[in-house]
Amino acid sequence: MGFPVSLRVDDEDVPERAADEVFAWLREVDARFSPYRPDSEVCRYDRGELARQELSDDLVEVLDLCEHYRRATGGAFDARLPGRGLDPNAVVKGWSVQRAADLLRAAGARRFVLNAGGDVVAAGGPWRVGVRHPEHADKLCAVLEVTDGAVATSARYERGDHIVDGRTGRPATGLLSLTVVASSLTEADSVATAAFAMGAEGIGWAASLPGCEVFAVDADGQVLRTEGFPVARQDPAPG
Incomplete structure (x- = not known):
């Protein structure tokens, strides 16, 4: 899916095959949901080769989530941008990694960290999770303490400017970065992307959602965060 994945499990009694199942699932997701593989279910549906009623339950769930966030953001978040094919990746990533974490729990894992391209599911903490400084790759702008969550x-x-505001068709440039903490990575990742697409107004929107805590750096380098954002240690604010 175009991002590195790492896994740490501290439970001694969890079978090694649990990790194999996690990576096998993520490879399956890449094959089934990639908008870049002509034979994927997503591409076949987008070309009209599959009707809605023929889709897997998984893809129906993903498409429903995409539609939910499209409506919730007034079209800023949209898996069908003008001139482009169907691309549900903004939902698929968090959804699939959360499902992988659920596989670990089903195998008996109680203390683990699953990191997918910088997005994290943590269990049995406290774990410390760094938020990269949006302008300096060798610095952090915050360190979180997470026990169970994403x-x-x-x-x-x-x-670069890869997130597009579906309302304008132009890259979203109102923020430098936006981090969301939630109970599941399905929600945290989708909300982070959707809020970023909205620009500065997305901060308040994400912060208003029950169970979501937000840390954002706007285009001027100003830091804004919700009161409950679980900061363990914070470096000097970007500037």
């Missing part, structure tokens, strides 16, 4: 960040520093 952390996701949307930003411009890795892939």
